[in-house]
Amino acid sequence: MIRMVKPDLDEIDFRIAYELKNDCRISYKQLGSKISLSSSSVYERTKKMEEKNVILSYNAKVDWGKFGYSIHAFILLKDDKFIGDMPSFLKNRDEVFNLYMVSGEYDYMLEVHIANKDDLGNFMDYLYRKVGRTYTLLILREICEVPE
Template identity: 30%
Template sequence: MADRIDALDRKILVELQTDASRSLDEIAKAVGSSKTPVWTRIRKMREAGIIGRQIVELDAEKLGFEATFFVLIRTSEHEAAWQARFLSALKSRPEVQEAHRLAGDIDYILKVRVANARAYDVFYQALISEVRVQSVTALLSMEEIKSTAALPL
């Protein structure tokens, strides 16, 4: 369906990425259409998997999660059993907001959100007790300059 996305679909998607909690009437007005065609297009894009689940964006710092660490992991183990244990360890830890397998010198990068450095250490100790890694480098983010899930449509 991605190749069948037209200009109106893109406008709708931009509006949904900006604030999906707005009413259908507000979104339709913003894109210059009426409610029924906008609703139909949104439904079709959901069915096609272009639009996924809708979530609420929370203020991490106001909820006590003041530290973001980017964790670089190198491993010499690449067999399926190790990867399954590693994936399971990551999925079971809500502190891990993102995890990516990389090309290059670093095998994985994690985005870990915790209350403070002590909480990161608890996370780190638990992770390395569950899966063996060659090296771990933790980088503390001093300031979040930009964060978005929006695609550049």
């Protein structure tokens, strides 16, 4: 795979970022041995990437179903009715875990985790009344996580 790397970043930075994406809890020592670099060099490079906003955050992958949110869905929204700041309106909803502005027929895509079909129906009715058209994609199962 050909990678586009900015002039102030190199292949080693890419490898560090890629390994952190796969396991954000890996130690600097383990990471260094994976990419043949000292742990202190890995630490310095990681800190520089954090300062440059190359590494934006460290996240845990959570099975929200174990907390009672058995429905995982993506909802496309067409902003037909809403007047105001849509991102602020949507990000304050407990159901919404991620919010994206998208191109095409729809304006926004929400990633939601909801307890059951009744709650999903109520949320969809709410969105339709307040915002406009929706198109819902239910996640049946994750096949694999594709590298970014």
